[in-house]
Amino acid sequence: MEEKVIVCKDLTKRFGDFYAVNKISFEVDKGEIFGFLGANGAGKTTAMRILCGLSHPTSGEAMVAGFDVYKQAEEIKKNIGYMSQKFSLYENLTVLENIEFFGGVYGVPYAEIRRRSDNLVQQLGLTAEAKKLVGALPLGWKQKLAFSVAIFHQPRIVFLDEPTGGVDPVTRRQFWDMIYEAAASGITIFVTTHYMDEAEYCNRITIMVDGKVEALDSPANLKAQFKADNMDEVFYRLARGAKRSGD
Amino acid sequence: MRVLRYLLKKEFRQIFRDKIILAMMFAMPTIQLIIFPLAMNFDVKSxxxxxxxxxxxxxxxxxxxxxxxxxxxxxxxxxxxxxxxxxxxxxxxxxxxxxxxxxxxxxxxxxxxxxxxxxxxxxxxxxxxxxxxxxxxxxxxxxxxxxxxxGRNMAAPAGMIDIAYSNWFNPLAEYRFYVVPAILVLLLTLIGGSMSALNIVREKEVGTIEQINVTPIQKWEFILGKLIPFWVVGMIVFTIGLLVAWGVYGIWPVGSFVTLYVFAAVYMVALLGFGLLISTYTSNQLQAMFVAFFFVMIFMLMSGLFTSVDSMPPWAKLIANLTPVTHFIRVIRMIVLKGSGFADVYMELLYLGLFAIVLNGWAIFNYRKTS
The missing domain is CATH 3.40.1710.10 (abc type-2 transporter like domain)
Structure with a gap:
């Protein structure tokens, strides 16, 4: 049996009488690329924030990396990486300083930080920019750097919230190469996206509509199930009925 | 501890990389100390x-x-x-x-x-x-x-009392002696009360705080990581202020430097706690600025910087004593001008310590990694 790194059952988040996330249940296997799709306002980010320990659920159960989101949020944080919608490295620190800081707070030993960051900078082709402020880098490079920093401490799971928003197609392609590489090394990828071509890259995808999980399967099975040629059609069919409008 | 070291390294890098902050650290005490005491002259002539x-x-x-x-x-x-x-x-x-x-x-x-x-x-x-x-x-x-x-009634003014008047601690009753120590307090108040608040709220605005909240950094580590750098900045500015007061006005503390710095250190912790508290209640820099400005204004007006706390009505005196600024201004005047020793002012240190504990405790309680 495959190891389950995320298990959630009837997970709910309510703000007043608004159910941002309404009784969602799913499981994610180790090393899987798990896509999380949905229109704006469908509840993707809220669900992801709960799993990262940034937000308390209202009810339901969730285990991430074997830890309970209610009681062991801090344990979860040690075992995950997170890349938010907003770019959130420090723009007034250099590339190397950002890597050092985030590596350091996750407890990577200093010598190891030095060794790994040299490799990383080389891989990303940022050798010339290593000592430049991150704020001066183009968006695509920033996003690749942010992803690398999110997996720098070799977490068990990495959560990516719309990581390729606003990025050009070539960089997106490179970004997904990095995701595959990380998945191959055993890191579970939990990714939200708007791009249906990206959905095709995932092992399995979940489509959320109005806070609920409406579909969960591999892209091929979903297309068969909805008798659609591509993921776009699948998504339209499900999202058309949505009552919540985008933000 | 290891995590704290990385946090401090990051904060110091950011602070000292910011040219404006660096310039302000030197310009603020110098300019304020040179302009204010001259402008705030209550000696009435002409x-x-x-x-x-x-x-x-x-x-x-x-x-x-x-x-x-x-x-x-x-x-x-x-x-x-x-x-x-x-x-x-x-x-x-x-x-x-x-x-x-x-x-x-x-x-x-x-x-x-x-x-x-x-x-x-x-x-x-x-x-x-x-x-x-x-x-x-x-x-x-x-x-x-x-x-x-x-040339008449020569005996009439018998028993007239002639008053021999002398000003203690400030022989010429010069206003600058009264104002300069208070400006030093103003400097620390501005740095403690607003810089820390703005800094944390900026992380909220930019979104980096979320990245911090998703790491295993503990609450106390994050807060100490923010307090210590600004505390150091405060102490540097305070020292520059003392040097300017000496260089420009010839005011050299009569009392002990150790006592003075102990008070400044505790006061800075209290004010940083206040700034931190503001940052936990506000979500952008504009709000934080406005709230900090509002309170610092009240603090300054009520503190005895401009008017004597002793001559305030009882309710105002009560409010004045509920701000840390009042206590520090009182003490700094005593130490700098009168040369009061620790035994004379230790009660004020207790008050300031209490402010530091309450404000920081409240801020830590109110800071949430998880919403």
Missing amino acids: VNIAVVDNDHSSYSQQLVAKIGASGYFKIVAAEPSFQSAIRYIETEKADVLLEIPPNFESHLIREGKQRIGVSVDAINGTKAAIGGNYLLMVIADFNKDIPVNM
Whole structure:
């Protein structure tokens, strides 16, 4: 049996009488690329924030990396990486300083930080920019750097919230190469996206509509199930009925 | 501890990379200390006075001459009537109006007493009150000389009390001695109360705080990581302030430096806690700025920087004592000007310590990694 790194059952988040996330249940296997799709306002980010320990659920159960989101949020944080919608490295620190800081707070030993960051900078082709402020880098490079920093401490799971928003197609392609590489090394990828071509890259995808999980399967099975040629059609069919409008 | 080291490294890098903050760290104490004490001069000199002499006698002229010679007054007008002289007050050309009635001299000589009219423009309350007082002193002095000049009633002023007045701790009663220590407090208050708040709220605005909240960094590590750098900045600015006060005004603390720095250190922790508290309640820099400004304003106005806390009504005194600023201003004046020792001021240290604990405790309690 495959190891389950995320298990959630009837997970709910309510703000007043608004159910941002309404009784969602799913499981994610180790090393899987798990896509999380949905229109704006469908509840993707809220669900992801709960799993990262940034937000308390209202009810339901969730285990991430074997830890309970209610009681062991801090344990979860040690075992995950997170890349938010907003770019959130420090723009007034250099590339190397950002890597050092985030590596350091996750407890990577200093010598190891030095060794790994040299490799990383080389891989990303940022050798010339290593000592430049991150704020001066183009968006695509920033996003690749942010992803690398999110997996720098070799977490068990990495959560990516719309990581390729606003990025050009070539960089997106490179970004997904990095995701595959990380998945191959055993890191579970939990990714939200708007791009249906990206959905095709995932092992399995979940489509959320109005806070609920409406579909969960591999892209091929979903297309068969909805008798659609591509993921776009699948998504339209499900999202058309949505009552919540985008933000 | 390891995590804290990385946090501190990051904060110091960011602070010292910011050229504006760096420049402000030196410019703020220097400029404020040079400008404020000179501008906030409450010593009243050159009170403009308009005179209406209805008597035109040698006594009335002597009185006017004495006033003119006192050094505090500038006679801006000699008018024939009260109605024309009051115009000077109305147009703010004069602060005080002195009206000498007809038959001033003859009444003084024959009856031994005479009333004269003094009208002051109370819009600039301080200048008017002090100017009015000076005028009364000059008149009293003039009054005292009359019997002597008259060569009669020589025994009359028996038992008159002559007051020998001396100003302790500030012999020339110069206002800058009163203001300069308070400006030092103002500097620490601005840094502690707003810089830390703005810094954390900026992380909220930019979104980096979320990245921090998703790491295993503990609450206390994050907060110490923010407090320590600004505490260091505060101490540097305080030291620069002391040097400027010495260089420009020759004010060198009479009391012990250790006591002074112990107080400054605890005060800084209290104010940083206050800034931190603001940052936990606000979500953008504009809000934080506004809230910090509002409170710092109240703190400063109530603190005894401008007015004496002792002469406030009881309710105001209570509020004044509920701000840490009041306590620190009181202490810093005692240490710098009077040379008060630790034994004289240790109660104030307890108060400041209490503020530090309450404000920081509240801030830590209110800071949430998970919403």
